[in-house]
Amino acid sequence: MLVTIRNIAQYVNQEVKLGVWLYNKRSSGKIQFLQLRDGTSFIQGVVVKNEVPEQVWNDSKSLTQESSFYVTGIVREDQRSKLGYELAITNIEIIQIAEDYPITKKEHGTDFLMDHRHLWMRTPRQNAILRIRSEIIRAIQEFLNEKGFTLVDPPILTPTSAEGTTNLFHTKYFDEDAYLSQSGQLYMEAAAMALGRVYSFGPTFRAEKSKTRRHLIEFWMIEPEMAFVEHEENLQIQEEFVSHVIQSVVTNCRYELETLGRDISKLEKVQAPFPRITYDEAIKLLQEQGHEIQWGDDFGAPHETAIAESFDRPVFITHYPTELKAFYMKPDPNRPDVVLCADLIAPEGYGEIIGGSQRIDDPKLLEQRFKEHHLSPEAYKWYLDIRKYGSVPHSGFGLGLERTVAWICGLDHVRETIPFPRLLNRLYP
Structure with a gap:
């Protein structure tokens, strides 16, 4: 044997x-x-x-x-x-006896290695990354299963956008228009009303013509959704979730982390609770550092990095302006110009790894949002039904797997975090 x-x-x-x-x-x-x-x-x-x-x-x-x-x-x-x-x-x-192998010990350019991704995966570095990715997935499912979540699979072909954006891949569904899913969240909200605590784990697609080191065209998302959970509890679950995943990797993938030359001490510090600042406080912090940014502006990668540098662990930025966020996020009852949401920013310049919020549970307010965002009431009728028949407070979040892998592994680009990356100008192999 x-x-x-x-x-x-x-x-x-x-x-x-x-x-x-x-x-x-x-x-x-x-x-x-x-x-x-x-x-x-x-x-x-x-x-x-x-x-x-x-x-x-x-x-x-x-x-x-x-x-x-x-x-x-x-x-x-x-x-x-x-x-x-x-x-x-x-x-x-x-x-x-193998023929002349194209990947040798000499230096190869990125394009060459990406053209030979099917072989590049055999090297110790890529091997370590993919093993860590596997451990992250295992730890994610372990945490959610132990917390009573049920795995639910949303459709990949959808009739509408999840967030009202136009960055979608369009296709024909016989005689109808259809799109590749950019998120399973809306379907998870429906599932949460049936099963309480649920999550989806699968591929999502964004037709953004972006070439940054943080973006992929096809990537995997973990999207938990929880009935009877409000904003504060949502944040607590997220920080426990991320801490569990990080410490599982540190414990079970030390050899792989050392292969990558990762500073493990930085990962060992990732323990809940995480620091929190409001959007207002983040704007003030950036202005004090000399950034030209005003209240109402969205954060770019340099802003997220600057904020993260003030902390040695991931940091929540909460209560963004309502106008910046998706139509389904619940306004703060004490201040309707901001929503009960949070982005979790990873340290070391890796940016947002989680976006989450409490969802609107008032059907009348949701109908108002449809009008404000020019969304078809007919297309979203099923989503409104969730609020019409037994509406409850509910919250959820989405974690991008590849950005999380990049952060934990200490990688410069997300293209190494997935077996066969789909980038703006790459569909091969």
Whole structure:
């Protein structure tokens, strides 16, 4: 039976067999040092000429980068190894000798690597990122399941915009117009009225012609929605949620974080509760720092970064002007010109990772918002029904998975956070 590199510590001083690819190799006279990977991790295998049959030695010499084979060897502890172990190889069974591999140890440009994304994923750095992404997803679902949320899948093809915007991908749905979903939120509100606490987790699409390091055309969103939950409790759930995810990654992906060179101490500080400032306070802070911004202006990436630099943990910015936010957000009863909402800004310049709010529960106010935002009452009739038949206070939020991965991994661009990124000028591979 094959074992995996990730579990190799269980087999110290035992002979094991693995299915592997050759990541790299070097030779020192009568010794071959093979860098092996099996999809779970990386390990060095050592072939000593005078300790193996001639055929095994010759096979080790013939291996090219990304050749596939079965390898048998004795597991040895090795403190010089990042993994802590190496393999003293006793046998090699070649499956395929790979052709000239396009990705070598030399420097490659971003476009070249993106054109070869299907192969680039095999490298230690990309491997670590995708493992951390997987752990983030696992921790997200763990938290929500333990808190009593039910997973509900919203449609990807929708008849309307979730936020009344025009940045949508249009298609024909037989003889009707349809759009790729930009959010599952409206459908989650309906589900929350049936199931109490729900969440969706799936792909969303934004037809924004943006080339920033924070934007993807196709990305994944986690969107919880909760009946009988108001603004304050919504924020508490968000900070507990993010803290849980971060600490799960720190605990379970330390090897991957170290592979990326991430400063783990910064992540260890991410513990609830998080600091909060109002939009008013944020405007004042930015003006004091010399930014040209006025009340009523939206925040751009430089503004979010400047605000985040005042804190060592994520920070909530609450109570944005009503005019800046989506039609469904509930106004503050004590001050109708702002809404009961919050954006969660990650530290280190990673910007907004969560947007959330308490939703309007008054059907008359929602109808008024339809008129103000020029939304079709017929198209949104089903959404209004949620308020007409048993309306309750309810709140929710959406977390962008790729921005969260970028922050936790310390990446410069979200294109590395998803297996096959869809960017403004990239649909291949």
